[in-house]
Amino acid sequence: MTDPKPVLRLRDIVKTFPGVRALDGVSFDVRAGEVHALMGENGAGKSTLMKVLGGVLAPNEGQIFIGEDPVVMTSPKQAKAMGVMFIHQELSLADELSVAENIFLGELPLKSFGRVDWDKLYADTDRILETLNVGFDAKTRVGDLSIANQQMVEIGRALTVDPRAVIFDEPTASLTDAEKVVLFNVIADLQARGVGIIYISHRMEEIFKITDRISVLRDGQYSGTLNTAETNEDEVTQLMIGRSLDLSRNASHHQMGNVALEVRGLSCGRLFEDVSFDVRQGEVLGFYGLVGAGRTEIAETIFGLRTPSAGQILLNGQEVQITSPIDAIKLGISLVPEDRKDQGLVLGMNCKDNMSLPQVGRLTKGPFVSQGAEIAIFDKYRDKLDIRTPGWRQAVGNLSGGNQQKIVIGKWLSMQPEVLIVDEPTRGIDVGSKSEIHNLIRDLAAQGFAVIVISSEMPEVLHVSDRIVAMFAGRVMREFTSEEVTEDNLIQAISGIKEQGPAGHAAASHGIGQDKALT
Amino acid sequence: MTIMTKQHVVTFVAKQGILIAFVLFMVGFAIANQRFIAMDNILGVVRSSAIIGVMALGVTFVVIGGNLDLSVGSMMSFSTIVVLDLHDKVGPAMAIPIMFALTLLLGAFIGFLVGYLKLNSLIVTLGMLSAIHGLTLTWSGGQNMDIADKSGTWFSFFGQDRLLGIPVPILVFGLLAVVLSLLLSKTAFGRQVYAVGGNGQAATFSGIPRARIVFLTYLVSSFCVATAGLLQASRSLGSQNTVGQGLELTVLAAVILGGASLLGGSGTVFKTVIGVLILGFIQNGLLLVGLDFYVQYMVTWAIIILAVWLDVAAKRGRLWSPIA
Numbered sequence: 009m010t011d012p013k014p015v016l017r018l019r020d021i022v023k024t025f026p027g028v029r030a031l032d033g034v035s036f037d038v039r040a041g042e043v044h045a046l047m048g049e050n051g052a053g054k055s056t057l058m059k060v061l062g063g064v065l066a067p068n069e070g071q072i073f074i075g076e077d078p079v080v081m082t083s084p085k086q087a088k089a090m091g092v093m094f095i096h097q098e099l100s101l102a103d104e105l106s107v108a109e110n111i112f113l114g115e116l117p118l119k120s121f122g123r124v125d126w127d128k129l130y131a132d133t134d135r136i137l138e139t140l141n142v143g144f145d146a147k148t149r150v151g152d153l154s155i156a157n158q159q160m161v162e163i164g165r166a167l168t169v170d171p172r173a174v175i176f177d178e179p180t181a182s183l184t185d186a187e188k189v190v191l192f193n194v195i196a197d198l199q200a201r202g203v204g205i206i207y208i209s210h211r212m213e214e215i216f217k218i219t220d221r222i223s224v225l226r227d228g229q230y231s232g233t234l235n236t237a238e239t240n241e242d243e244v245t246q247l248m249i250g251r252s253l254d255l256s257r258n259a260s261h262h263q264m265g266n267v268a269l270e271v272r273g274l275s276c277g278r279l280f281e282d283v284s285f286d287v288r289q290g291e292v293l294g295f296y297g298l299v300g301a302g303r304t305e306i307a308e309t310i311f312g313l314r315t316p317s318a319g320q321i322l323l324n325g326q327e328v329q330i331t332s333p334i335d336a337i338k339l340g341i342s343l344v345p346e347d348r349k350d351q352g353l354v355l356g357m358n359c360k361d362n363m364s365l366p367q368v369g370r371l372t373k374g375p376f377v378s379q380g381a382e383i384a385i386f387d388k389y390r391d392k393l394d395i396r397t398p399g400w401r402q403a404v405g406n407l408s409g410g411n412q413q414k415i416v417i418g419k420w421l422s423m424q425p426e427v428l429i430v431d432e433p434t435r436g437i438d439v440g441s442k443s444e445i446h447n448l449i450r451d452l453a454a455q456g457f458a459v460i461v462i463s464s465e466m467p468e469v470l471h472v473s474d475r476i477v478a479m480f481a482g483r484v485m486r487e488f489t490s491e492e493v494t495e496d497n498l499i500q501a502i503s504g505i506k507e508q509g510p511a512g513h514a515a516a517s518h519g520i521g522q523d524k525a526l527t
Numbered sequence: 528m529t530i531m532t533k534q535h536v537v538t539f540v541a542k543q544g545i546l547i548a549f550v551l552f553m554v555g556f557a558i559a560n561q562r563f564i565a566m567d568n569i570l571g572v573v574r575s576s577a578i579i580g581v582m583a584l585g586v587t588f589v590v591i592g593g594n595l596d597l598s599v600g601s602m603m604s605f606s607t608i609v610v611l612d613l614h615d616k617v618g619p620a621m622a623i624p625i626m627f628a629l630t631l632l633l634g635a636f637i638g639f640l641v642g643y644l645k646l647n648s649l650i651v652t653l654g655m656l657s658a659i660h661g662l663t664l665t666w667s668g669g670q671n672m673d674i675a676d677k678s679g680t681w682f683s684f685f686g687q688d689r690l691l692g693i694p695v696p697i698l699v700f701g702l703l704a705v706v707l708s709l710l711l712s713k714t715a716f717g718r719q720v721y722a723v724g725g726n727g728q729a730a731t732f733s734g735i736p737r738a739r740i741v742f743l744t745y746l747v748s749s750f751c752v753a754t755a756g757l758l759q760a761s762r763s764l765g766s767q768n769t770v771g772q773g774l775e776l777t778v779l780a781a782v783i784l785g786g787a788s789l790l791g792g793s794g795t796v797f798k799t800v801i802g803v804l805i806l807g808f809i810q811n812g813l814l815l816v817g818l819d820f821y822v823q824y825m826v827t828w829a830i831i832i833l834a835v836w837l838d839v840a841a842k843r844g845r846l847w848s849p850i851a
Contacts, residue, residue: 313731333734343732351732354725356792365722366733369715376713419733 265289274319294473410441585751593791606756634749686762724791
């Protein structure tokens with residue numbers, strides 16, 4: 009195969025912000041018909057590079073070429089006119105409008121007197137939707153679509169012009185496995201049409217599945233390009249962080265204590281039904297399943313954010329009633345929530361205030377909050393969790409994702425809980441921080457905490473858990489010990505496939521419920 | 528490192544813009560009219576700002592908590608009319624606590640609707656603006672309210688007397704500002720107000736009783752309104768039913784000018800005091816340079832919009848941007 013011509017080249021791009029060289033001479037090119045992964049830790053400069061490419065930021069030095077022509081990108085509109093399209097991580101759709109209106113937003117086809125040419129609009133849209141092979145039509149209201157289908161609409165936008173390069177920024181962040189397959193097919197289609205694809209993601213698995221080449225940024229500098237077929241995860245990770253990431257199995261060797269939390273037959277409407285499990289002191293219990301399997305809802309119910317319709321929760325053998333997070337906190341349950349920006353942190357508040365928030369009412373001296381006590385807590389967990397911040401005065405919104413997550417974890421550890429529930433501990437954070445957080449979870453268990461980890465990433469669940477509860481459609485399908493679990497039987501369990509092998513005790517005791525879920 | 532880039536300059540100007548504009552205004556006014564910087568004029572401005580100021584202190588809590596309070600003007604009319612009416616019926620010593628209790632009851636009602644029933648605060652307080660006005664008119668029968676014996680009551684102390692040479696309204700404003708500043712910045716309650724306004728969901732996940740915190744911000748607000756009503760009634764010893772009409776916007780303007788975000792979660796009592804004083808001095812200055820009283824309505828709002836613009840500009844580091 010002759011080397012296809014690059015559709016897009018960036019040469020020696022430099023972008024500085026006050027005090028920082030965000031991009032330091034980055035060069036990078038995308039060939040026609042290739043999928044080119046762009047990787048790097050958070051803060052490595054990926055977003056800045058894409059903003060330069062999209063005309064949102066002007067580079068201080070360097071040159072962009074489209075085909076053979078040098079161009080100066082001055083606005084997102086111009087980037088689009090040149091055939092450079094972005095599929096953003098955060099969806100920017102108008103929920104109340106139809107699919108067609110969203111796809112052609114800002115450039116609706118018009119008839120005389122500025123009237124919208126609806127026939128043409130719907131016809132054009134349906135043509136685009138056809139190439140995307142989706143199950144909804146042009147007139148569907150976007151707010152009624154699933155996140156995955158909304159993403160398809162976003163992709164549809166990129167197809168209104170004849171794109172030369174399409175940039176996907178973490179497109180699979182909220183997709184299920186089945187939905188990913190559809191997305192990857194669309195990408196393959198674009199590829200076959202000779203479009204150059206830039207694919208930004210933290211997920212190695214996907215990168216190795218669909219990309220041709222991988223370019224890596226580190227601290228604003230270009231650290232290399234690898235041919236996907238000739239490299240492996242270790243090599244990429246090393247380029248990203250200068251060392252490799254350990255994801256080996258990691259069952260505890262220390263002694264487990266008593267059962268700290270037991271849940272019996274817990275149900276919450278149709279979100280989940282008849283869920284039973286227990287977790288011991290010193291143990292990490294993993295919850296694995298597809299998005300929507302009911303894992304987060306179970307955590308929220310235990311934490312008092314939802315009211316169960318049936319079942320019991322026992323702490324240290326005593327049945328407890330939990331009707332609000334206040335109750336849960338009093339009983340020694342902590343929840344590190346799924347979405348750190350919406351649920352975990354007050355972004356405008358400083359690090360210290362965020363960390364002490366759940367117990368600020370207790371840290372008082374006379375009528376006032378004792379700043380000394382707060383700073384002591386912050387310092388303790390900053391050291392313990394290795395949180396990198398200039399100081400407690402820093403607003404958490406300015407920290408990297410990994411450090412933000414550590415603030416949330418520190419906040420809940422400082423409550424000295426009996427049971428710590430961590431929902432998606434490493435979502436959207438970089439590889440280096442990921443492994444730190446994994447180690448931290450293992451350490452907590454070794455110190456005697458009962459830890460529940462909910463995760464959508466299989467390597468993570470396998471890596472940190474002593475036992476794994478597999479969920480499907482609101483039910484516990486099977487419980488695995490770390491010896492019996494394999495990737496295959498875990499995938500089968502979370503896909504609702506009834507397994508043939510020896511059943512774990514949860515699956516055995518809820519065999520009837522399991523059958524019901526499958527019919 | 529110390530080189531000022533264009534972005535630095537924009538950020539600096541935008542961040543300090545209101546203070547810079549304020550200083551320029553003051554200098555201009557002082558040159559135009561020497562009286563502007565005379566001590567008695569300055570005291571006069573602070574004194575006449577005290578009533579707005581006291582209300583703004585309370586609204587600061589509500590706004591930081593992520594809500595609005597458009598009912599304060601109307602509620603202040605209510606407090607004023609009630610305390611004047613009761614003054615002659617039960618005597619000032621009883622009238623004042625009864626008026627405070629009734630005003631707090633109104634605040635509690637709003638707090639219940641917004642906090643516990645989670646109704647939109649704009650709608651609730653807009654509705655209450657009208658409803659409380661009706662309540663006031665019903666109480667007074669639509670008549671102006673006057674104290675019979677204006678020279679024979681100690682009730683005039685709060686609005687008209689001086690203590691240590693300083694007008695009492697200024698002392699009340701100052702004292703309340705200090706107490707509420709401590710409440711907001713130093714207590715657990717204050718911290719929880721910031722958390723609820725900054726990110727209500729995260730506050731709930733942290734075990735903060737969101738409804739109760741919102742409820743309490745409205746109690747603080749209504750307490751301030753009652754105090755403002757007391758100052759107003761004591762100063763004039765007689766009042767129309769509409770004495771507080773329109774003040775809700777001036778109060779909100781002062782709070783925004785002080786830099787509190789309408790989205791909640793930011794602002795301080797001190798900044799609100801600055802906002803109140805800026806508004807007061809600019810209005811006074813406009814009068815002293817001979818502009819028509821009505822011009823202040825336009826100028827005030829031009830300043831507010833400038834303030835909001837500069838606030839946004841400071842956040843994004845440029846004055847104008849094609850993207851959000």
